Amino acid sequence: MRYCIILLSVLAISCSKREKKYAPLTEPVSVLFDSSLKPFYHGVASGDPLHDRVILWTRVTPEDSLPSIDVTWEIAEDESFSSLVNSGTLTTNPDRDYTVKVDATGLSPDKHYFYRFKALDGTSMTGRTKTAPAGGRDSLTFAVVSCSNWEFGYFNAYANIAEKNVDAVLHLGDYIYEYATGKYGDTTIGRINLPVHEIVTLQDYRTRHSQYRLDEGLRKISIAHPFITIWDDHEVANDTYAEGAQNHQPEEGDFNVRKAVAKQAYYEWLPIREGEKHYRSFSYGTLADVIMLDERLEARTKQAEGKDDPELWNTERTMLGKEQRDWLLAKLKNSTATWKVIGNQVIFSVVDESFRPNAKGTDSWNGYPVERTFIADHIIHDSIQDVIFLTGDTHASWAFEVVAFDLKKYNSKTSAGAFAVEFGTPSISSSNWDEFYPLDTAKLGEQLYQKFNPHLKYVNGIDHGYLLLTLYPDRAKSEWYYVETLREINLSERKIKTLEVNKGTTKLK
DSSP states (O other): OOHHHHHHHHHHHHHHOOOHOOOOOOOGGGGGOGGTTTTTTTEEEEOOEEEEEEEEEEEEOOOOOOOEEEEEEEEEESSOSSSEEEEEEEEEOOGGGGGGEEOSOOOOOEEEEEEEEETTTTEOOOOOEEOSSSSSOOOOOEEOOOOOOOOOOOOOOHHHHHOOOOEEEESSSSSSSOOOOOTOOGGSSSSOSEEEEEEHHHHHHHHHHHTTTTSHHHHHHHHHSSEEEEOOSSSTTTTTTTETTTOOOGGGGOOOHHHHHHHHHHHSSSOOOOOOOOOOEETTTTEEEEEOOOSSSSSOOOOOOSSSSSGGGGOOOSOOOOHHHOOOHHHHHHHHEEEEEEESSSSOOOOOOOOOOTTOOSSSGGGGGHHHHHHHHHHTTOOOOEEEEEEEESSSEEEEEEEOOOOOEEEEEEEETTTEEEEOOOSSSEEEEEEEGGGGHHHHHHHHHHHHTTTTTESSSSSSSEEEEEEOSSEEEEEEEEESOOOOOOOOOOEEEEEEEEEEEEEOO
């Protein structure tokens, strides 16, 4: 009799545990889910590759609001996972929005690996990643991207990069946009921001990140290649600086709170190593050092009101802050790599926009001339050669022989007066010049920029796409690829421009 009572008690407890119910998980973006991917609707991603490790990422989406989920991860040398290199189990929960991030160690340099996750009786897509080389290479190729806006169209350029042979994707910022529906986009194609209002809260930013990761092109590129990312302004709000933003109003609350939750969501949803500082560097063996700058949230002072604002030349105004600036200059000076590649959100080279009388032009390095001159002086004084600035933000393609001083001292035939080169990548989907102005006006703008800026060797303010940067021991090559359309999923593209610079020179050809 006593045995029966104990047995019945055990069964009662067991049934109680099985029958415990949780509230259904509310997912604002569930209408976009592909049910065949359950519970890994957002795919997988990898990032911040080092010689011996890489960040692996996914998001598990349960049906109910579970307090925690155990997730198994595996990384292998082969796609069948018969040669496991590392594996483990970790727990995610609502505090991380059910995202998963692991620093997979024990890897070998310059090698492709395959990885996957398992949870809730499901298995994720298989992702492919690649570690950074430790020694010499005949070449390196980086895809350079920025400015993907959901409402302006499909991320077809991402999907095309997924098919390319690249070592990593360098994302220079504006990975998401914060605007409300219809405020900055083209809703006629049916891509509507979620939430529909401007994002301000933690849940708002999480929802917008979740939506972006459901774009087919972004899912494809994330599965195929590791990312090295840096934020620009729209990950928080337009024209962000350390203590505020143009697109943050008093009625939207404390900016520092908004900044903090935006950063939290960014780190949850991107395959980035979380540390004290957002700026960081990556060694790609003897061929390249990649230096990623934070030109928004680290220390930037508020933008000047215009080119005639006396504050423009205030020596206390900064884009980087002293700590980051000193770190950058030390990285450049101590680098033994052939190419020093700087991931830079806004145009570094001086730009003459005097043909645009109402142009403010102070959100770029034009608005921080004292600090720009300081950096340029150090590069020149320390005889640092083969510096390449990579730039996003502008929704246009650029190629400069970098001049940070008086353009009158620059010689367009010999390149004297230039000390580096700069390549600007077009937007993935964010509006170009011809989407705000008539096509003829946009083309005239291209002509005027080149007329007033002899160090500018290429500009395209009309086409969407990406930049491929290929580095060789003796030269660097930049190729601009453009997609045919954003209004539908369409992988047609064309390569329009190629420019090269030889090692030891700043002359683009």
